[in-house]
Amino acid sequence: MNGDIIVPITFIASIFGIIYLYLKSRHRERIAMIEKNVPANSLYNKPKILAITLKIGMLFIGIGVGILIGYIINHIFSIQEGHIFYFVFTFLFGGLALILNYKIEKNKEDVY
Structure with a gap:
């Protein structure tokens, strides 16, 4: 207790x-x-704050897409150990979102 x-x-x-x-x-x-x-x-470093919010937002979108894709694949193939799809695709799309964020920030840096 x-x-x-x-x-x-x-x-x-x-x-x-x-x-x-x-x-x-x-x-x-x-x-x-x-x-x-x-x-x-x-x-007051405003661009740095905006970069952090972009990174966090893109990471959460990537995680959400990963969970959605894992759910779809799990129901298409109906594998008994299908929960692994959620795990794999969550990290895969979360990582892809962070890589895409890096590319976006790099392009913004080149413009300035």
Whole structure:
């Protein structure tokens, strides 16, 4: 009974601890930049944030397509151990999405 409640509490505390440490280190970094008279525009890196959201979005789309293709193949061939298709195609299409993201970011870099 006690173990059933300790695990979720520890998980939630860990997440809040990671967020706290991230925000605290970011604050220290910004204070150090202000003390060294670094311009404020270097604090806000908008293209980098957009690249991360593109990467995460493409990864999730790739994972979704992989699960869908695994489902379709599983039902077409009706193999008893068909759950392997979900696993394989999820990673295959997730990886392909990340490769496509790399190509897109490389093309954007060449334009600028």
